[in-house]
Amino acid sequence: MKLAIDPGKCEGHARCVARASALFDVDDEGQSFALANLVPAGQEDAARSALEACPERAITITEV
Numbered sequence: 001m002k003l004a005i006d007p008g009k010c011e012g013h014a015r016c017v018a019r020a021s022a023l024f025d026v027d028d029e030g031q032s033f034a035l036a037n038l039v040p041a042g043q044e045d046a047a048r049s050a051l052e053a054c055p056e057r058a059i060t061i062t063e064v
Contacts, residue, residue, distance in 0.1 A: 001039040002062040003047055005032055009058035019053045020046035032058075 003023060005016070012030035016023070023043055024032050039047045039061075051059045 001044055001047060002037055002060075002064055003034045003039050004037070004060045004062075005034055006058045006060065007031060007033075009056045011056055011058075013055060015053040015055070016050035016059060020050040023047055024050060038064075 005024070010031050012026070012032065014024075014026050014030075014032055016032050017026055020043065023035055023039065023046060025035055026032050047061055051061055
């Protein structure tokens with residue numbers, strides 16, 4: 001599963017970090033970013049939870 005955040009859509013609510021801190025972090029300007037492009041095994045549910053929590057729909061998950 002691939003993971004990405006569109007920086008043009010992210011408004012820095014950091015709900016993804018709250019739901020999946022192993023997958024996301026926040027930079028110095030308050031923008032969230034994915035820590036890796038691939039979701040580690042066992043973190044799939046956390047990734048989906050973060051996707052659902054994003055009010056701007058800035059997160060993209062692609063099944064591989």
